[in-house]
Structure formats: structure tokens, C-alpha cells
Amino acid sequence: MKIEAEWMRGGTSKCWVFETDHLERAGANLDDLLPRLFGSPDSRQIDGVGGATSTTSKAMILSRPADRDVDVEFTFAQVGIEEASVDWGSNCGNCSAVVGLYAIEKGWVVPDGDSTRIVTRNTNTGQIIIQRVSTPAGALPIVPDAQMPGVVFPGYRVGLGFQNPAGKTTGRLLPTGSATxxxxxxxxxxxxxxxxxxxxxxxxxxxxxxxxxxxxxxxxxxxxxxxxxxxxxxxxxxxxxxxxxxxxxxxxxxxxxxxxxxxxxxxxxxxxxxxxxxxxxxxxxxxxxxxxxxxxxxxxxxxxxxxxxxxxxxxxxxxxxxxxxxxxxSEEQGGSLLVGVDRTARTIASSIIHLPETLGNVVEASLATATR
Amino acid sequence: MKIEAEWMRGGTSKCWVFETDHLERAGANLDDLLPRLFGSPDSRQIDGVGGATSTTSKAMILSRPADRDVDVEFTFAQVGIEEASVDWGSNCGNCSAVVGLYAIEKGWVVPDGDSTRIVTRNTNTGQIIIQRVSTPAGALPIVPDAQMPGVVFPGYRVGLGFQNPAGKTTGRLLPTGSATxxxxxxxxxxxxxxxxxxxxxxxxxxxxxxxxxxxxxxxxxxxxxxxxxxxxxxxxxxxxxxxxxxxxxxxxxxxxxxxxxxxxxxxxxxxxxxxxxxxxxxxxxxxxxxxxxxxxxxxxxxxxxxxxxxxxxxxxxxxxxxxxxxxxxSEEQGGSLLVGVDRTARTIASSIIHLPETLGNVVEASLATATR
The missing domain is CATH 3.10.310.10 (Diaminopimelate Epimerase; Chain A, domain 1)
Known part of the structure; x- marks a missing residue:
């Protein structure tokens, strides 16, 4: 069994980027499949694609939704290292920066002007993130040249704007009702x-x-x-x-x-x-x-x-x-509050990951859990 | 610029396996090219394929020599992490275990009987390593199932026999002439x-x-x-x-x-x-x-x-x-002493690595240095 994936840097994280369709073909539960692909459980992840640190044992699962207001829907998976488990409970902001770039590189979104806007939705949190990828003269630069703190090498500039981010997990900006x-x-x-x-x-x-x-x-x-x-x-x-x-x-x-x-x-x-x-x-x-x-x-x-x-x-x-x-x-835009940060992102490698064993169950059940 | 490579586990190491031809097409000196591909200099190698540890920042460069007594010739590169440098001074025994498997998977060597013999030569040291890959009934098993200490998951069994290994670096088994x-x-x-x-x-x-x-x-x-x-x-x-x-x-x-x-x-x-x-x-x-x-x-x-x-x-x-x-x-074989160890190996991912910048010079000068 072989599974397509792009290995991308998003901000200060490295993550493996999958399409939902490609994972479904593996016919395995994602809570089993992702740890095996990453080489978990193993503190060194020596038999898989994981990087054996919290910022390099991450996966993003992308799909194009039927909802025409959203260009890309994505689910973040923090893959356990010493445990063969996946944490679906939160999003990763650094990894989020790969989504807009992926959409442009795969032709899901056609670059438009000096900055291309991609509407993305994170399924872990329900958060809409408006991404702006620098596309001077309507194209990704041949050589990426944007710098950011914490990364030695340049990448493509990606602005991440979290739309009305308050209370997405608990319902309130101040969940206890108090500022302190x-x-x-x-x-x-x-x-x-x-x-x-x-x-x-x-x-x-x-x-x-x-x-x-x-x-x-x-x-x-x-x-x-x-x-x-x-x-x-x-x-x-x-x-x-x-x-x-x-x-x-x-x-x-x-x-x-x-x-x-x-x-x-x-x-x-x-x-x-x-x-x-x-x-x-x-x-x-x-x-x-x-x-x-x-x-x-x-x-x-x-x-x-x-x-x-x-x-x-x-x-x-x-x-x-x-x-x-x-x-x-932070900025007001069309009646919404956008709060954000600029990152850089880059595709490191286009890969076919080899899955040696056959794993049981069906991937859909797992995805359904992740997106509930 | 994109460069083909296989990401393989050899024993307790992970290494990137290149063919000489593919690297030459990049038109860059290997002492510049490999650190850039791996994301060095950077203690986290976050913008490249390196794993930020000594056992996961390794490359193997393979070719099929004109010499018909040798099936595969290979050069090992220990890629610096915090320094953008490559150490060509030694071989890596764990990584050596990928060579025979690579040769079979790429069709360079046709499996023969329950155990396929591949003659390999390491250019860093001049060492001949006779590899034996388990190929029951003349084929790699569909699911690899050989275990070894230090690795949680199974791989393909590879025996590594170092032929007459004494004195390959200094000329003598006991370089000082004394046992102690x-x-x-x-x-x-x-x-x-x-x-x-x-x-x-x-x-x-x-x-x-x-x-x-x-x-x-x-x-x-x-x-x-x-x-x-x-x-x-x-x-x-x-x-x-x-x-x-x-x-x-x-x-x-x-x-x-x-x-x-x-x-x-x-x-x-x-x-x-x-x-x-x-x-x-x-x-x-x-x-x-x-x-x-x-x-x-x-x-x-x-x-x-x-x-x-x-x-x-x-x-x-x-x-x-x-x-x-x-x-x-250790065993005597055809007048030679073979000293060795059994490892397992596996291909983790088949990849196209993206090289964002153009690097100068020519790869050949560097390879010539490595193989002198």
C-alpha cells in the first residue's frame, strides 16, 4: 500500500499533508494509520516519516468542500511519538500556513493578483482562517524569498487571518467571565x-x-x-x-x-x-x-x-x-474581526509513503470523529 | 529543481538514498547541495529533509559501476546539522544495509533463491561488503517481517559481510603494532x-x-x-x-x-x-x-x-x-574472511525533494573528492 503526501514546512513546524481521498484508499482507521506511517510508538520514529519532536510529528488532512464559501477544509492531527495515538483536539497555527500554498500548487485555487486569498476552514475547531499568499504579478515566485523569525531559509509569504476567533472552543472570549x-x-x-x-x-x-x-x-x-x-x-x-x-x-x-x-x-x-x-x-x-x-x-x-x-x-x-x-x-474586514500573523511556508518533498502492513477498519469513521 | 530520492531505514538509522546521476543533474557541489536539501545549518533542520540527529542526518549515494565484480558502489555522507558541511571520512554500517535492498527494489539485481547476494563497495573506505537479502522463493516478501534490536517495526533481513576488513583505513589491524x-x-x-x-x-x-x-x-x-x-x-x-x-x-x-x-x-x-x-x-x-x-x-x-x-x-x-x-x-568464504552482522532495512518513502534555490558549481568535483 502506498500513500501520496507532500512534506511541507509551515512556519516553524514540519508537517505531512494528505488529501482525504488518498487516505481513504488505505482503508484503515486514521488513529491506527497515521501513527504507523509516522513510526510510532518509538521515541525516535526511526521506521517512519515522523521527526520525533512535537513540532515535526504533525499531519494535515485536506479536502475541497461542497460549501462554495470555503476553498479548502482541513483537519490537523498531532501524531503521538512514544504512544501510537493521535490528538485531534486542537489546530496547529504554524501548519495552517501550508493550506493556501498547497491549494495554489495543486491548482485548487488560481492565483489572482499580487496576493491570492484562500478561505480555509479548520475542522478541529470550526475556525475560518482567511489566508493571503503572496503571488506577485499573479504567480508564485520561482524562488521563494520571504523570511520569518525562527526559520533560517526563505519560503512563500502566507498571511493567516483568524476570523472572529473568540470563543471557538468554549463559547466565550473569557470562559470564566473574568479577565483575571x-x-x-x-x-x-x-x-x-x-x-x-x-x-x-x-x-x-x-x-x-x-x-x-x-x-x-x-x-x-x-x-x-x-x-x-x-x-x-x-x-x-x-x-x-x-x-x-x-x-x-x-x-x-x-x-x-x-x-x-x-x-x-x-x-x-x-x-x-x-x-x-x-x-x-x-x-x-x-x-x-x-x-x-x-x-x-x-x-x-x-x-x-x-x-x-x-x-x-x-x-x-x-x-x-x-x-x-x-x-x-488585527483588522476589521467586512464586518468581521480578523486576527492574524504572517508566516512562510514551503514544500520540502513530494512523496509516496510506503505502508508495509495492512491495517484494519475504515478511515471514514475516524475522519467523522475528527470533524464532529 | 527537483531531485529523486528514496527515504530508507537501514538498521537503526534513517538515510536519504540518491543515485549519482540524479544528483549530478542538480549541477551543484555536493558539499553545498546536501546541507541545503537537509535544511542545514539549523539545529532543527526545519526547512529540509534532515532529522536533526546524527542517526537521521545521513545520505547514501549509489551507482552501478563498470567493474562487473561489484553490483553497487556507494558513498556515505554524514550531513552536518548546525554546520552546512558534509563529512566524507567514514562509512555508516547501519545505512549500508539499504544498498542491497535498493538494488533489488530498483531491478539492478534480480533475486536469486531464498537469499540474494549483492556485492557492494563503499567508496569512503574501499571496503567490499557482501550483502545477503532474504528473498524466500526468489522474491522479497510482500510484508517485511524480520525483527532486530533497537527497531520496533519489522523490515527486510539484510546480512552485511565485511570482506577482509582489517586495516582498510590505516593499513594494519593493529595500527600501533601493539594489542594494548x-x-x-x-x-x-x-x-x-x-x-x-x-x-x-x-x-x-x-x-x-x-x-x-x-x-x-x-x-x-x-x-x-x-x-x-x-x-x-x-x-x-x-x-x-x-x-x-x-x-x-x-x-x-x-x-x-x-x-x-x-x-x-x-x-x-x-x-x-x-x-x-x-x-x-x-x-x-x-x-x-x-x-x-x-x-x-x-x-x-x-x-x-x-x-x-x-x-x-x-x-x-x-x-x-x-x-x-x-x-x-565471522566466517571464511572462498579464501576471504567475512565479518558481519544482520540488520533489517525498509523503504519508508519514495520522494521528489524540492530544491528552491539554484546552487553553483558542479557536483562531479565533489563526488571525485568523496571517492578518491
């Missing part, structure tokens, strides 16, 4: 903000973790010593946001947790310093879905992030991350 | 054996490193505390074996270093406990080329390994590694 709340974890009281936009995120103040806000370069080491406590905060937040009945039942991927602190000084090139956790470890850059929540939190009076940024009319928010400063933007 | 030597490094005198077969290897006694020979599971932590000293020993050995004029000039990949100790007790399922270093870190399994040196060292009176195993007529040597017990074998 107190969570008790590890014997300490933490003042946090819980915000749902792009993804549900709990924001923790760097000062309360004892991090030196004047030395962002020391955060990673400090954070790694407190991962257990941070996970306890995250699980408490899952319950408070109505996403889990008890801390032990919280999903691994959401809510996300972001540690935030003020810029290092008046000359800092950012509005806020941020370190996010990804699957329990410091993220090498930024979870893009989470950056949407940060952007709306900055605009919401009373949140721990708004206390740092103050109320502002700026449409751009500058977030310092381990990979550099990342800018998010 | 004393090396001074880190203020301590170390009793070591330096043996050249498959790859040049310096063997260090676990006891002298203060490791608990009755507790192999504690070695990794103990070794990681002494990496600086071990690298000093390795560099001294490079000079003593005539491979470098001074310690600072020693190559990174060779000589290899192996730490050895006696089995934990009379009921142990191995003849010797081994931990190798790979690019300065504990190897997750075993460098197969180095295992050839260990096998001949066990058969050579007076080496530090022979002191553990004693003289024996056994044709099989059982090496305990972090990935499990690996058996090597």
Missing part, C-alpha cells in the same frame, strides 16, 4: 488570565514564577525547573474553562499555557516577552493559535497581559519569543 | 586497544572510567559526565593510529570510541557490554562499522576486549548495547 482569576497549584496562588481565541490559553505572570523579567535569556532554564507546577496550573485552568471535569482529564495539547512578562526596557523591540509550553516543554518559537489569544488578551482590559501592554489602538502586537520577535495584527 | 597501548588524557593513564577493521576504533575499559560493570543501566549517565575526557582519549588515539598529525586535527567521526566491560554475571546473554560514542554522544545502539573492529579485537590475543572474552572458537560474538544484544559473526 486565581488558581491554586503547587501550594501557591497564581493570578492568571484564561482567554479562548485561536486556542484556549492560560497566561501566567513571569514574576510569579520567580523569573528575571530583565533577563529573557534566563527564562528557559527557570521554566524547565517548574514544568510540573505549570502543568498543574494548566490542568486547573482546563477545569475552570469548562474543558475538563477534573484536572486529570485535561487534554495534553489544550489549553495552552503562556508565560508573559514586560519588555526588558524602554528600548525593547517588543510589547511583551512570551514563552509558551508545547506538549509540556518550552516551545522553540510560538504556538500561532495561542498567539491569537494573546492578541485579544492584550486588547481586553484587566487581563494580566493588558496590564503589561496597556490599552492601545495599535493594530500590531509584538511578541518576543525564543525564535525572535513575532508580530500579530 | 597506554594513552595519557585528562591527567590519567588509560589502557586501551586501537583496532582498525570496518572502522578504526579505540576501546576503553569501563572499570577505568569508574563505571559499575555490574550495572550496565548506569553507564549512560556516567559516560555523559566524562565526554570531554573521552574525546581527549579519542583524539590521542587518532594521532597514535597515524590518522591525524595532532589531536586537534582528528576527524569527528573516526576513530570511533567504544567503552567495554565484562558481562554482568555468568547468566548474562552476552559476551561483552559495549557503549559507543557517536559524534561525541552515547550511541543509542551500535555503530555497525565499529562492531566489526570489536569482533576482530575479540579474536586478537592481548587486546582489552580479548581479556574479557578470552580466546574462543565461537563464530558469533554477542554485544550488549543500549538497544539490546547484537550478534556479529
Amino acid at each position: 482569576d486565581t488558581i491554586v497549584a503547587g501550594g501557591t496562588r497564581w493570578t492568571v488570565s484564561m482567554v479562548d481565541a485561536g486556542a484556549p490559553v492560560v497566561m501566567v505572570r513571569a514574576e510569579e514564577l520567580g523569573l528575571d523579567t530583565a533577563r529573557y535569556d534566563t527564562w528557559k532554564a527557570g521554566v524547565e525547573l517548574q514544568l510540573d507546577t505549570l502543568d498543574k496550573i494548566r490542568r486547573q485552568a482546563a477545569v475552570r474553562m469548562g474543558m475538563a471535569a477534573a484536572p486529570a482529564q485535561a487534554a495534553r495539547a489544550v489549553p495552552k499555557l503562556a508565560i508573559i512578562g514586560p519588555p526588558e526596557g524602554p528600548d525593547a523591540e517588543c510589547d511583551v516577552n512570551v514563552m509558551m509550553l508545547s506538549m509540556g516543554k518550552p516551545h522553540p518559537a510560538l504556538a500561532i493559535t495561542g498567539s491569537i489569544a494573546l492578541t485579544l488578551a492584550a486588547r481586553t482590559p484587566g487581563t494580566v497581559l493588558n496590564t503589561i501592554t496597556g490599552n492601545t489602538d495599535e493594530s500590531v502586537l509584538k511578541l518576543r519569543t525564543p525564535a525572535g520577535v513575532i508580530e500579530t495584527w | 597501548d597506554t594513552i595519557v588524557a585528562g591527567g590519567t593513564r588509560w589502557t586501551v586497544s586501537m583496532v582498525d577493521a570496518g572502522a578504526p576504533v579505540v576501546m576503553v575499559r569501563a572499570e577505568e572510567l569508574g563505571l559499575d560493570t555490574a550495572r550496565y543501566d548506569t553507564w549512560k549517565a556516567g559516560v555523559e559526565l566524562q565526554l570531554d575526557t573521552l574525546d581527549k582519549i579519542r583524539r590521542q588515539a587518532a594521532v597514535r593510529m597515524g590518522m591525524a598529525a595532532a589531536p586537534a586535527q582528528a576527524a569527528r567521526a573516526v576513530p570511533k570510541l567504544a567503552i567495554i566491560g565484562p558481562p554482568e554475571g555468568p547468566d548474562a546473554e552476552c559476551d561483552v557490554n559495549v557503549m559507543m560514542l557517536s559524534m561525541g554522544k552515547p550511541h543509542p545502539a551500535l555503530a555497525i562499522t565499529g562492531s566489526i573492529a570489536l569482533t576482530l579485537a575479540a579474536r586478537t590475543p592481548g587486546t582489552v576486549l580479548n581479556t574479557i572474552t578470552g580466546n574462543t572458537d565461537e563464530s558469533v560474538l554477542k554485544l550488549r548495547t543500549p538497544a539490546g544484544v547484537i550478534e556479529t559473526w
